[in-house]
Amino acid sequence: FAASRPPATRGRLGKILSLEDFEEAARRHLPRPIFGYIQGGTETDSSVRANRASFAAHAFVPRVLVDTGARSGATMLMGQACAQPFGISPMGASALAAYRGDMVLTEAARDAGIPMIVSGASLIRMEDLVAANPDAWFQAYLPGEEDRILPVVDRAAAAGFKTLVLTADTAVLPNRENNVRSGFSMPLKPTPRLAWDSAIRPRWLLGTFARTLMTHGMPHIENMDAVRGVPLVSRNFVRALGARDRLTWAHFAMMRRRWPGKIVVKGILAAEDARRAADEGADGIIVSNHGGRQLDFSVAPLQVLPEIVAAAGEMPVMLDGGVRRGTDVLKALALGAKFVWVGRPMIYAAAIGGQPGVAHAISLLAEEVRRGMALLGAPTLDDLGPHLLRPAV
Numbered sequence: 297f298a299a300s301r302p303p304a305t306r307g308r309l310g311k312i313l314s315l316e317d318f319e320e321a322a323r324r325h326l327p328r329p330i331f332g333y334i335q336g337g338t339e340t341d342s343s344v345r346a347n348r349a350s351f352a353a354h355a356f357v358p359r360v361l362v363d364t365g366a367r368s369g370a371t372m373l374m375g376q377a378c379a380q381p382f383g384i385s386p387m388g389a390s391a392l393a394a395y396r397g398d399m400v401l402t403e404a405a406r407d408a409g410i411p412m413i414v415s416g417a418s419l420i421r422m423e424d425l426v427a428a429n430p431d432a433w434f435q436a437y438l439p440g441e442e443d444r445i446l447p448v449v450d451r452a453a454a455a456g457f458k459t460l461v462l463t464a465d466t467a468v469l470p471n472r473e474n475n476v477r478s479g480f481s482m483p484l485k486p487t488p489r490l491a492w493d494s495a496i497r498p499r500w501l502l503g504t505f506a507r508t509l510m511t512h513g514m515p516h517i518e519n520m521d522a523v524r525g526v527p528l529v530s531r532n533f534v535r536a537l538g539a540r541d542r543l544t545w546a547h548f549a550m551m552r553r554r555w556p557g558k559i560v561v562k563g564i565l566a567a568e569d570a571r572r573a574a575d576e577g578a579d580g581i582i583v584s585n586h587g588g589r590q591l592d593f594s595v596a597p598l599q600v601l602p603e604i605v606a607a608a609g610e611m612p613v614m615l616d617g618g619v620r621r622g623t624d625v626l627k628a629l630a631l632g633a634k635f636v637w638v639g640r641p642m643i644y645a646a647a648i649g650g651q652p653g654v655a656h657a658i659s660l661l662a663e664e665v666r667r668g669m670a671l672l673g674a675p676t677l678d679d680l681g682p683h684l685l686r687p688a689v
C-alpha cells in the first residue's frame with residue numbers, strides 16, 4: 297500500500313498522513329495565540345463545527361466495475377487549467393505562522409498547478425507574489441468608498457493579476473473572543489502571553505519570527521493602500537480599514553466596470569445573492585462562511601450549495617470551509633460545486649514544512665481525490681452527482 301503514498305515521506309513530513317495531522321503538528325509548533333488566530337472561529341465557534349458536520353452528513357453510494365484507470369482531478373475553472381479541483385483560500389497574515397508564508401503558499405500552488413488566492417491582508421507585496429506565480433488570484437478587502445476602491449483595483453491589474461476576488465462577508469471585524477483569551481490581537485500587541493509562548497517554541501521564534509525581523513523587518517500590511525507600510529503593531533491599522541459596512545453591490549458594479557479580467561465574489565450564502573452576483577456580471581462566486589470566522593451561526597456552505605447552484609445558472613459556483621479530505625472535495629463537487637478551496641490546513645503545512653510542507657499537503661489531498669474517484673467508480677469529475685450521495689446515518 298505504501299506505493300500510493302505521496303513522495304514527501306521522509307523526516308518530519310513523513311509522519312503527516314492527512315491534512316488533519318498538519319493541524320496537530322501546528323498546535324505544538326506555533327505559539328498558542330498564533331495557532332488560535334488560525335484555528336478559531338467567532339463567539340461559540342458554531343459555524344466552524346457546522347462546516348465539518350455538513351460533510352459528515354453525506355455518505356456515498358459507490359458504483360463498481362467501472363473503468364477508472366484514466367481518472368484525473370484536473371479541471372478547467374473560468375478558462376484556467378487546474379491540475380486539481382481544489383486551490384488555496386486567501387489567508388491574511390500568513391507570514392506570522394510561516395517564514396514568508398504568503399510566498400510559500402503562492403510558490404507551492406504554482407508548482408502543483410493549482411490556483412491560489414493572495415490575501416488582501418497579506419504581509420508580502422502583491423507585486424512580488426504575482427511575479428512568483430502569474431496564475432495567482434488577488435483578493436481585495438475594500439471599504440465602501442469609491443476613492444479607496446479604484447486604486448486597489450488598478451494596482452492589482454497593473455501588478456498582473458487576471459482574477460480579482462471581492463470578499464463580501466466582512467462588513468465589520470468579527471467578535472473573536474478566543475483571540476482575546478489567548479492573547480492575540482490585531483494590531484498585534486506583544487502581550488506577556490505571546491512573549492512566553494514564543495519563548496517556549498524556539499523553532500517558530502527563530503525560524504519564523506526572528507528570521508522575518510532580520511530579513512524583512514517588523515511585518516506590515518502591504519496590499520491595502522490606506523494602511524500600507526503600517527506595522528501590525530500599530531493602532532492605525534484597524535482605523536485605516538475604512539467603512540466596510542458601507543460596501544454595496546453598487547461598488548461591485550463599479551469594480552466590474554473597471555476590472556479587465558475575471559471577477560469573483562467570495563462569501564455568498566444566499567441563493568438570491570448568487571443570482572444578483574450573476575446579474576451584476578460576476579464570473580464566479582465562492583460560497584463561504586469565511587471558515588466560520590465572521591458571523592457565528594452562519595450556515596455551512598455545503599448545506600446551501602444545491603440551492604445556490606440552482607440559482608447561479610451558468611456562473612461557476614465554488615465553495616470553501618471545512619474541506620479536509622478528498623472525500624469532502626468529491627462531496628462538494630457531487631452537490632454542484634465546480635471547485636473548492638482549502639484554507640487552514642495549507643497555512644499549517646507552511647508553518648510545519650515550508651514549501652515542501654505545502655507541496656505535501658497538496659499531494660495528500662490530490663491522492664485522496666484520485667483514490668476516492670476510483671473507489672466511487674467515477675472516472676471523471678463530470679461523473680460526480682447527487683445520485684452518488686445519501687444522508688449519512
Ligand code: FNR
Pocket residue numbers: 333334335347385386387388389415416417418435463562584585586587588589616617618619637638639640641643
Ligand atoms: C482567512 N480567511 C480569509 N478570507 C479572505 O477572503 N481574506 C483573508 O485575508 C482571509 N484571512 C484568513 C486568515 C486565516 C488565518 C484564516 C484561517 C482564514 C478565510 C479563508 O479564505 C477561507 O474562507 C476559510 O479559511 C476556509 O475555511 P477552512 O478551509 O479554513 O475551513
